[in-house]
Amino acid sequence: MEILKFSKSHLDFQERLKTFMDREVVPNIETWEKEKKVPKSVWKKMGENKFLCPSLPAEYGGIGGDFLHSVIVIKELARTNHNGLAAFIHSDIVVPYIESYGSVDLKQKYLPLCVSGDMITAVAMTEPDAGSDLAAMTTTAVEKGDHVVINGAKTFISNGVNCDLAVLAAKDPKEKNPHKAVSLYLVESKTPRFKKGEPLEKMGWKSQDTAELFFNDCMIPKQNRLGKKGAGFKMLMAKLQQERLVCVVSAVFFCENMLEWTIGYLKEKKRGKKLAIHSQAARFALVEMATQAKMARVFMEKLVSEHMKKKDVIIETSMGKYYTTDLVKRTSLRCLELIGDYGSLEECPIARTFRDTRVMSIFAGTNEIMKEIIARFTLS
Template sequence: MYKEEHNIFREAFRKFLATHVIPHIDEWEEKGEVPRDAWMKMGQAGFLCPWLPEKYGGSEADFLYSVIIAEELAKSGAVSFMVPLHSDIVAPYIFRLGTERQKVAWLPRCARGEIILAIAMTEPGAGSDLAAIRTTATLQGNKWIINGQKTFISNGATADLIVVACKTDKSVPAHKGISLICVESNSPGFRRGKKLKKMGLHAQDTAELFFEDCRVPEENILGEPNKGFYYMMEHLQQERIIAAVTAQAMAERMFEITLNYCKERAAFGQMIGKFQHNTFKLVDMATEIELGKTFLEKLVRKHMEGKDVAVEASMAKSWICEMANRVAYRCVQLHGGYGYMEEYPICRFYRDVRVFPIFAGTTEIMKLIIAKHLGLA
């Protein structure tokens, strides 16, 4: 699947990470935020939204470039620098649904890192049950008036432009009355709440957002009114693939670190990897990781061919994210007491990976989607 140019790109991105990202991760984790400067550097080097057409600031790269960026960030322990959310999850909404004016206004700045993107779906009372959102938007003159609250919004504390799911028609069933409206962070009535403290992904700013008679221009709506739920369902496919790609890369990296550790560390007079219990654990992990990789490659290929892979994406998202957690658990165990120390990278991987079976649709929601396909729900 990967060609020479992909490999060259991967090498270049690795070098970039080694210079501009990896040396700073601990500091960003401590601060709970990735500084804007890092986004700008990513933009300048062409690592933000590389898939965009040139006229919007991209280089028309195929989806594999996005996969490479997500994988390498994850492998370098920088999973909390949530670039894929910006480039491959939110930017596509604007590109596919936006008007020419919206695209020209926002996309080149997204590619340069001047605008950081977020998407606001989840609310305190609506996570898995997305149709239950209560944030409303009503048209008054040529302005949308938005009222409500969103939570767990990744990039929420730094984002400049947020795609907000709002109820625009209360008279119809919930999923037929939702619209997507772009809110710029300087809009009147928009306020960020506190940054949420989480078990992991510390550098990734997760925030609450408040809309109190927040006013944005009418033309900030994305696509057609009341079709937001369907738009989200369409775009969630790529979001889940990206989540699976990231979890898979984390599993691969955790395994690599642990395998090395098991070859170096000795106990009872031999390397610990040679005790059959540990050997079999490592073998099981290698096997599960290979299965995930194979499945994911096929899925990425089909996704790139433009096929509907909603069911396989759900399978990959749930299985691979759970698998990555099994891998994390076992890798910590193989490290023993050291695995519990933050100075060992496996410790942070363990904290960071726990959210993968929760965000972008919980494992349980993925199973409901698959069940529907099987005629069971």
């Protein structure tokens, strides 16, 4: 039933990545979860091994791969059951802005550093009072001569502490139409008057360094603008399909992993004289979850395949985003119920998945916003 076809070079890439994860990531996750971030040295090793930005061409140091390489990275990261090393945010969500909208100079300057892991990126859109409604953002960018002066604050920014470069959305205060006021800028974190907050204390994604960013008369060169002035919203919209697809892919792999682990556990766990897996209630629950995960997998693979053909599947991707991120939450809860008391211990891997998958229906557009988009395109 698989729709996606992986070549030998994809499978070799996956084998190398698996070995890397087992050696460099899995043994360190507990420490990173406590420290609320992943050391930059691990990002650097990811880069050295060509696991970052795999779809970028050789001229920037990439392997010239495709979105299937990204699917493999998301799959292998899901297998580690943590979300600190959010390489897919860097490779598949942020860097594509630079690749698509950066000038030749910006691409030559930054893309090789993104591939090598010398620069970790973040995208900074959300503000304390502007989440779903990005038009309400108040961070300003005033272009003066050769420079741009930025003032404002962003929050809930993934890779916020580790980032060396942020794609920042900010408004021209003189433009009254909010949809024409937003531009995107590349801001290096070493820029004077760019400050980072501490990692936010989240219920899940604990090793992900989600943080606030502050800009106080922060001055960057005008040439760091991505695309045309005022085209920020259009660029953000154009990149949403891939951003949401990343969430779909990740949610499906988390569902599959949780089921695999729970089935393994119930096959070993005795309840009285019987193994837990022999209870009809458990079997029906597992079969139902496996059916839903399988259907989600087929839909996800179809979306990936269409996306790789450059088709507009924004409606279907929005459907996939709300369905799979709801499914992953339901699956985590039901698995925990089947596991019983052990599921309440920190050492049970599903406990972490349960916490980590909570945010998936919130970021990259909430599930209510997904339904709003689908309704707007299909019902009006």
